[in-house]
Amino acid sequence: xxxxxxxxxxxxxxxxxxxxxxxxxxxxxxxxxxxxxxxxxxxxxxxxxxxxxxxxxxxxxxxxxxxxxxxxxxxxxxxxxxxxxxxxxxxxxxxxxxxxxxxxxxxxxxxxxxxxxxxxxxxxxxxxxxxxxxxxxxxxxxxxxxxxxxxxxxxxxxxxxxxxxxxxxxxxxxxxxxxxxxxxxxxxxxxxxxxxxxxxxxxxxxxxxxxxxxxxxxxxxxxxxxxxxxxxxxxxxxxxxxxxxxxxxxxxxxxxxxxxxxxxxxxxxxxxxxxxxxxxxxxxxxxxxxxxxxxxxxxxxxxxxxxxxx
Numbered sequence: 529x530x531x532x533x534x535x536x537x538x539x540x541x542x543x544x545x546x547x548x549x550x551x552x553x554x555x556x557x558x559x560x561x562x563x564x565x566x567x568x569x570x571x572x573x574x575x576x577x578x579x580x581x582x583x584x585x586x587x588x589x590x591x592x593x594x595x596x597x598x599x600x601x602x603x604x605x606x607x608x609x610x611x612x613x614x615x616x617x618x619x620x621x622x623x624x625x626x627x628x629x630x631x632x633x634x635x636x637x638x639x640x641x642x643x644x645x646x647x648x649x650x651x652x653x654x655x656x657x658x659x660x661x662x663x664x665x666x667x668x669x670x671x672x673x674x675x676x677x678x679x680x681x682x683x684x685x686x687x688x689x690x691x692x693x694x695x696x697x698x699x700x701x702x703x704x705x706x707x708x709x710x711x712x713x714x715x716x717x718x719x720x721x722x723x724x725x726x727x728x729x730x731x732x733x734x735x736x737x738x739x740x741x742x743x744x745x746x747x748x749x750x751x752x753x754x755x756x757x758x759x760x761x762x763x764x765x766x767x768x769x770x771x772x773x774x775x776x777x778x779x780x781x782x783x784x785x786x787x788x789x790x791x792x793x794x795x796x797x798x799x800x801x802x803x804x805x806x807x808x809x810x811x812x813x814x815x816x817x818x819x820x821x822x823x824x825x826x827x828x829x830x831x832x833x834x835x836x837x838x
Contacts, residue, residue, distance in 0.1 A: 535560035543719035564735035593808035595624020609670030619646030688748035708735030726781035759828030
């Protein structure tokens with residue numbers, strides 16, 4: 529059964545993929561809603577193994593700088609409230625907000641090592657696990673950030689409905705999610721050309737078409753107030769309409785010994801580059817300028833601002 533639309537129609541198998549180690553999944557697409565996904569759904573244990581300590585920390589100072597810029601450019605225009613970052617990693621984005629605004633910040637992170645770091649080292653209110661397991665009060669948050677998370681979780685519809693439940697009636701749900709049609713192209717192309725399962729290097733479990741995303745939001749009780757598209761050149765490159773920056777793109781999908789969890793459990797942070805605050809403000813402005821309004825199907829990623837339906 530499709531976890532998105534609950535269709536019982538047998539999905540179409542398009543290829544295979546791996547999340548590293550000995551794991552192997554069918555890459556299938558639902559013949560009803562068009563969602564691509566890995567089958568069977570990876571277990572919680574497999575996801576914990578995938579998100580080891582080696583995945584976190586390389587850009588910690590960037591996250592902190594972005595949090596400060598976000599507090600200055602976005603949250604300062606709103607009355608202080610409660611902010612939730614789902615998939616908060618080590619928590620440095622939240623720390624940037626906490627130090628440069630009057631907002632109360634909260635986080636949820638599935639990776640135990642990262643959640644422990646955010647709580648123990650930064651003193652943040654971060655829960656480890658799935659959002660629905662935390663059981664925040666209904667209508668608790670003014671702003672929920674869900675950046676590059678929906679495609680990683682085992683049950684995307686449950687996550688969206690829980691976000692709707694805990695969001696205030698005038699709250700904002702800020703989602704960034706790949707355009708599944710474009711996001712899946714290289715995985716399928718690698719399998720067709722190489723004849724072996726590609727490594728899903730980003731750990732994506734689901735690949736949502738535009739029409740399915742819009743249906744999901746409506747089904748969860750959310751409406752789109754504003755949308756925009758980014759990753760334009762990367763999207764066009766995957767579609768064959770723009771030169772690829774990396775001619776050896778296939779190497780990123782090849783299975784290697786270090787594609788899987790290697791037993792690491794210690795977060796290692798590189799040195800702080802001590803960039804000025806203006807640098808991150810400029811980067812945020814630059815990112816905004818590179819986004820096109822609307823959901824353009826030639827882009828790689830979407831950002832959507834959702835509010836609860838009345």
